[in-house]
Amino acid sequence: MSVQCEVATKAEVGLPMGFFERYLTVWVFLCIVAGIGLGQLAPGLFQAVGRMEVARVNLPVGLLIWVMIIPMLVKVDFGALHEVRQHVRGIGVTLFVNWLVKPFSMAFLGWLFIRHLFAPLLPVGQIDSYIAGLILLAAAPCTAMVFVWSRLSNGDPLFTLSQVALNDSIMVVAFAPLVAFLLGISSIIVPWDTLFTSVLLYIVIPVILAQLWRRSLLKGGQGAFDAAMERIGPWSISALLATLVLLFAFQGEAILKQPLVIALLAVPILIQVFFNSALAYWLNRVVGEKHNIACPSALIGASNFFELAVAAAISLFGFESGAALATVVGVLIEVPVMLLVVKVVNGSKGWYEAR
Secondary structure (H helix, E strand, O other), X not given: OOHHHHHHHHHHHOOOOOHHHHOHHHHHHHHHHHHHHHHHHOHXXXXXXXXXXEOOEEHHHHHXXXXXXXXXXXXXXXXXXXXXXXXXXXXXXXXXXXXHHHHHHHHHHHHHHHHHHOHHHOOHHHHHHHHHHHHHHHOOEOOOHHHHXXXXXXXOHHHHHHHXXXXXXXXXXXXXXXXXXXXXXXXXXXXXXXXXXXXXXXXXXXXXXHXXXXXXXXXXXXXXXXXXXXXXXXXXXXXXXXXXXXXXXXXXXXXXXXXXXXXXXXXXXXXXXXXXHHHHHHHHHHHOOOHHHHHHHHHHHHOEOHHHHHHHHHXXXXXXXXXXXXXXXXXXXXXXXXXXXXXXXXXXXXXXXXX
């Protein structure tokens, strides 16, 4: 293992869950309340923010998304890609679940619940948009929070690092075609130009900037890197929360009229998390991987890159869209649900190894 990769492994995976991350669900709920309240008190202000667009990209939100995503991508060491061969079976299982099961299962769950079972309870004009948001949420595997989940489940840090680096590499080229395909089979019109602009702005450019920043930090050694990560760590969550306040300021009127929408959107998200984590966990057991590989594999297979999903939903469908709301529901339930998955995989170690 390279020195750079070793430093990254110690620095990135060895950190416990921070205060902001641990109570993310609480902050999201408070942002919902604050956003709805501010949207009702000062609608003109938020309408002015919504008009600050260039080529359908909202400038304030675009800046917040960069502040949200880039510090997370600094943690990713693409130099760890050569370590993939050390855990081929676990990597294969995670790739299968991330790219061939999760997006398609979410599209199916969206069709089943949103278009059919829950349709009478939802605004007719937002059905397609809700499904699009769910697809965006499932189409990109989680990046930063996976390091936390792996740490809490005693996962192999090198496996986690190499898997995240591989997923991010695939995401650069596969996210747009996959989203376009799934939107197409869901009978949703694909705005190709906006989709590719979103990929360029929220994946390609942030990856390049983050890796340049990472190299600069690592020149100072592990101490400098750790100190920088500690300083910039809260930026991502703070930018996410600010974005959510804006979103719910625009969504407030719709939510006040139909508060049940959030609970209904949570149903397919919860099902896909539990289904995909269980599938990845079981498949790793079938192929004979160790427990400390199966745990992060299951967690990577189930969690979502919700920051990217929120950004893409806003760019493609707008602040007031059902797609933006659906991705925010994913943020709302991510932490408590993934902590539950961590508890399950830790508690089932005896069963896993009894073969």
